[in-house]
Amino acid sequence: METSINKSISHEAVIFIPGLSPQEKGVCLELISNGLSNLEDFSFEDKGEAQIQGYTGKRFCFYDKDNNISREIDIYEAYWQDLVAENKLSNKELKIKIFQGFGLFIDWIFSRVWKVVFEVSYSSVCFLISSLLMVFWYYGIVAIAMTTIGENHNFFGQSIPDDLAKAISLIANSMVNWQIWIIVSLILTFLPVEGIVDQFYFVTQYLRNDEEGISLRTKTRNRVIPLLNNLLSNYEKVTVVAYSFGVMISTDVLADYNPSTTQLIPLRYITLGGTLKFLSYKSVNLQKEIQKCLDNKVISNWIDYYSNQDWFGSKTPVPQKKTSIEIEFHKTPIDSSLWEKITGKTHFYYLFNPIWIKMLLKE
Incomplete structure (x- = not known):
């Protein structure tokens, strides 16, 4: 039985x-x-x-x-x-930041992602800058934690010897008295360092293959799949447009996507400033996901927009x-400008100047 199209709405979504x-x-x-x-x-009209x-x-009329x-x-x-915010x-609590922050460093340092550095690409520059900012963030967390331990011997839930507490307090005082602490404080104050750390943390959680990682991917997919199923049941033509890390999510969804509707509806895939190349160094399975997308008969074509001036995204690997x-x-x-590339302003170009709309009008 074929799915009926709702004629009271636009035919394309x-x-x-x-x-x-x-x-x-x-x-x-x-x-x-x-x-x-x-x-x-x-020209266009917002309807x-x-x-x-x-x-x-x-709804737009073009x-x-x-x-x-x-x-x-x-x-x-x-x-x-909102899943990122959660x-x-x-x-998290300071003691959790210490252990999970350290785990975050270990996870990225001992991954294949460092291969991107040897490509001498723009993405490698951004990765190195982000890594340096994460080092400053963790330095600040450790300094604050050691100061707290020196004042509260039961910081970890169990009392530590006075001599050890004094030694930790001395180290903490040295850390906050060094000139580097001034630099760290300024960086943490004026740059969105916590936001960068939170993004690295979310990506790490998303790519994990344990129970928490699978649960997070399932939650994220469930924000996409029900809506996609609904659109395919109500429209004659549907296009998936994904931006930045959203390309990771959409590729993850479309690799195994099999629509619930029995009617064959063209599904176009447009990616904007994707992060698949960078993340393919972190996840060995990502190349397979790209392959499965390109072999999925549901997808009629895949159009990838990228720019050498966008240092936070790159061309999708083939x-x-x-x-x-x-x-x-x-x-x-x-x-x-160089500053706009480093700060990622160029990465938002695809939203501020959505040239990909032209591709929808051509077909």
Whole structure:
């Protein structure tokens, strides 16, 4: 039995999967809506809310006068970023920060991700800077913890000898009196170091293959799959658009995705500033997930937008084995300064200037 299409809504929908940057629900859609004004090749009209059962998105009507094209498209956000807030290392108790922070260092130091450094790429520069900021963060945590231990001998729940407490207190005093403490304090005050640590922590938890990692991936998938199933049951054409770490999530979902609807509906996949290349060094299974996506008959085509000026994203790596479809790459030049590249402002270009919309209008 074929699924009936709801004729009261647009025939085409986009499911947008955002990245790690902490945003309230709906903010990314507002950024895209505002960014559409930067595109000169066509005009658009914000038609207000689009709704299907249990979900609310935004409806846009696009007009391409040169090619005499008028297209109405509904965009829905698969919001999952609240899961990052629930798994912040920075919100945990000090003693937990010490042990899990140390584990975070060990997990990344002894992983294959350091191979990216030897590529001398822009991603390696960002990784080195982020790693250095994490070192400063952990230095601050250890200094605060050792100061607390010197004052509270029962910090770990069991009293420690006075001599050991005094020795720890002396070390703590030395750490906070060194000139490096001034640098650390300034960095922790003026840079979003905790946010970077929390993002590394979430990625680490997400990629783990233990019970906690599987549980987190399941929660994240469940923010995408029900919405995707709903769209495929109500629209004639659906496009998955994923941004930044959202590309990791969408690839994880689409690798094994088998829609509940019996009607064959074209499912396009568009990725923006993805992190798959960098994370493929961390997870040995990621190349297999990319391969499975390209062999999944549900996906009609995969379009990848990347830029050499985007230092936080990169071109999606291509599997060595032959696949059913090939990735269509779009290299995007971004006019930017060195500071904008380092701080990641160029990474938001795909939202502020959503050129990928043009690809929807071509088909």
